[in-house]
Amino acid sequence: MTTLVGERLLRRLFDAALAAADPACCLPPHIPTLPIGRTIVVGAGKAAAAMARALEQHWPGSLRSLEGFVVTRYGHGMPCQRIEVIEASHPVPDMAGEAAAMRAMQSVRGLSVDDLVLVLLSGGGSALLAAPAPGVTLADKQTVTRALLASGASIHEINCVRKHLSAIKGGRLAAVAWPARVVTLAISDVPGDDPATIASGPTVPDSTTSADAREILERYAIAAPGSVREFLLGESAETPKPGAASLSTSEYRLIATPQQALVAAAEAARKAGVIPLILGDAIEGEAREVARVLGGVAVSCARHGTPLPAPCVLLSGGETTVTMKGRGRGGRNAEFLLALAIALAAHPTSAEISAIACDTDGIDGSEDNAGAILTRDTLERAGAAGLDARAMLVDNDAYGYFAALGDLVVTGPTRTNVNDFRAILIERRE
Secondary structure: OOOOOHHHHHHHHHHHHHHHOOHHHHOHHHOOOOOOOOEEEEEEOOOHHHHHHHHHHHOOOOHHHEEEEEEEEOOOOOOOOOOEEEEEOOOOOOHHHHHHHHHHHHHOOOOOOOOEEEEEEOOOHHHHOOOEOOOOOHHHHHHHHHHHHHHOOOHHHHHHHHHHOEOOOOOHHHHHHOOOEEEEEEEOOOOOOOOOOHHHOOOOOOOOOHHHHHHHHHHOOOOOOHHHHHHOOOHHHOOOOOOOHHHOOEEEEEEEOHHHHHHHHHHHHHHOOOEEEEEEEEEEEEHHHHHHHHHHHHHHHHHHOOOOOOOEEEEEEEEEEOOOOOOOOOOHHHHHHHHHHHHHHOOOOOEEEEEEEEEOOOOOOOOOOOEEEEOOOHHHHHHHOOOOHHHHHHOOOHHHHHHHHOOEEOOOOOOOOOOEEEEEEEEEOO
16 A cells, blocks of 8 residues: 555645746756847746746846746746746737737847847747738637647647748747847657747747648648638748758757656655556547556556556656547546546456546646546546536536546646646555
8 A cells, every 4th residue: 555645646746747847946957158249038838937037046147138028828927027927828829929929029130149049938839929920810820720729630730730820930930030049948848849849849940841731731621711721832831941041050958848747756656655657758649548548557557467566656748639529628637537437447456546637737728727636436426426427528528527526636827837747546455
């Protein structure tokens, strides 16, 4: 038996993952040397305000030498002394995000080789820096974004389309800043930690093409506005590619990743007397399908002691997707847990299994919770409350299911983002 009650241990593991991605800890070692000229700060993402504060607190020079701003999601801001913090909409962009993107582009124009552009990026930056390409309107981008988010497309596919409809993404920000030195400090929220995907890569070359973007829209049957379809057929839709001279002065540093968060959670599990197994930091797919697979692994641990004997915990990260077909309130982490509960119910074991699944930014999809906890008696309590797990899963109403049980995890904005965190705890029955 573990030294902590299951639900308490699961929450402790999630907290350890969050601490590993706290900008106050992971950003200071990566601050670049002071330039001869100006330092312009531009940032975007759910962690942008916390990154800006950490930069100010550890800046090696006078704060008066810093100028610029960051844009973060509504409710994710925090006060800074010198760097301005702006809030905008996520995941669907709004006019505040559009204005921030245009301001960012203007702030880095006309710089010299003696100047430094310090770019602070984290998950959510794609929507928060929304500068539509010429001929494409903000309303056009909103329409396409909403459709892609509901289609089941992966974050890589969504950001491919975003980059080719943008005036700032896909390396275009760094190209405008040339010949100044550009240093990007990034917190990864994407499977694989690809710099070209994090916040749609405004400072790195893009290997995808406008043809790729068109194919994605076709694959998911997205009814894009005519202006979008027309723009994607033109040469101006192409982004700067690897080897572009305009990106030769751009440097990229990953300061926090999903894997680092999982490693921190694994260490916390060991201290609690539980054997951890990291299944991967880049697991993708439909939330309910991933739940069936991971549920099967958990059952194998409970029944056969493979790949690990109880007590053990299965840790994973990545970003699942939800194809919306019902009318309920969901969130991919809550949907994962509801599907996991159903999968485990079909396999009674001699062990006790509980789980947590949360988005590390504190917001599961567009809801007010980070995720939820699946307890050892969730289905029993739900049945007593008259909740039909299968029907609610069909209606994409996992939020409603766990809210009725009081098992939502509500953290508020964490001001960091290293993607989803999942932990499945297998304990021996006393």
